[in-house]
Amino acid sequence: MNIRVRLTLLFALLVASIMLVFSFSVYYLYNQYREQEFRKRLRDKALTTVRLFEDVGGITEELLHDISRNDLTTMYKEEITVYDAHNQVVYDSGEEPYHINANFLNQVRQGKDVSLREGDKEIVGVRYIDQKKQVLVVVAYAIDKYGISILERLRTILITGWAVSLLMVVLAGWLFSSDALRPVSDIIEQVKNISARNIHERLKIGRQNDELAQLAATFNDLLSRLEDAFSSQKSFVSHASHELRTPLAIMMGQLEVSLFQKRTIDEYQETIKETIEEVKKMRDLVNGLLELARLNDEVSQNHFSELRVDDLLWQTRDILIHHCPDYDVQIKFEEFPEEEALLQIKGDSALLQTAFLNLMENGCKYSPDHHVSLTLRAQEDHIRISFSDRGVGISDTDLPHIFEPFYRANSTQYVKGYGVGLALTRRIIELHNGRIWVFSQMGLGSQFVVTIPF
Structure with a gap:
């Protein structure tokens, strides 16, 4: 996996994770708000119904029909049930009372506003004390069809938006990584074209202040040192060859001259002495070269x-x-x-x-x-x-x-x-x-x- 693909995947994963957390948070917070708002409406409807029940001394089917027709706050499958102190139903707006366990009623009777959810149905219990000081428990339940519909729509929008955004992020990440790595590609192509024949060439630095510019500058420094090393080596070989060639030429000339004709022992001895002197010069030069080469290979300091x-x-x-x-x-x-x-x-x-x-x-x-x-x-x-x-x-x-x-x-x-x-x-x-x-x-x-x- 090359760097461009890796950067694209990492960028997409990071942004997708952030967007996923954001979408989940929006969905969760809206759902909490919907529940609170719907339960508040149920509580208000429960109190309104029990007060009307108390004022008129009972609610007939005809009165209930008129209320439902003129009440804009009526909710889907809404039911209101009123329980007396003995947990007996004294009023129920539905055909059959919704069964509520005694524990739920006792908690409400102690002054706690209790709410729960069963399936799609939201249930709210409210304590009410009438004019006769009787403690009544009013239970309201309904289905928030409109709120759930909006919530489902929001969920669809968030999932679709997240998927579409993910594709856009992948594309943007690919383009971003391509632009970010373009200087690296340029450096690679330039380095490929540099060899011993054109080591004097240098990398072109595009953006002057970023890390890639520093990398290119470091390469240029390395090339400068290599060029100096090549030049030094070339000069070293050239001078060494010249210095070694001179005594060799002298010795060869002396020996060839000695072979042209017979000479005396003294003349041969003189030629040998001169040749030995040249050999000594070569020995000293070679020893110096070997010592210099050994030192350039970094002598260890362990034996100091x-x-x-x-x-x-x-x-x-x-x-x-x-x-x-x-x-x-x-x-x-x-x-x-x-x-x-x-x-x-x-x-x-x-x-x-x-x-x-x-x-x-x-x-x-x-x-x-x-x-x-x-x-x-x-x-x-x-x-x-x-x-x-x-x-x-x-x-x-x-x-x-x-x-x-x-x-x-x-x-x-x-x-x-x-x-x-x-x-x-x-x-x-x-x-x-x-x-x-x-x-x-x-x-x-x-x-x-x-x-x-x-």
């Missing part, structure tokens, strides 16, 4: 452990100095915390060491004096680490892109690298719920600021 940031920084510095003795890394504290717990964070030591090593190495590599200065400060809810160098700096044009894979600033083209390190570093910091910023000015150097929460 307590780490002291200062110890980790010193260990990373020692590793860098061991491989590059001419690099100079200075670590200092702005304010050394009194509690050692303010230097501890939860994280992966290997990943954080990779991120810190990239920042230290970049600072030294791009500085003429190969010097980078680290400043560590423990704040309220995080640790702040700044990496400052005195390098060539990064232009305002390059700053928004330096964390993109394989992107390299124009001012750093002369230095060996692949543009993977900063992308990898930012991903590692984000996995630790941290943030990284960069501040730079051409000719004055750069400062990378990392914050990691406790």
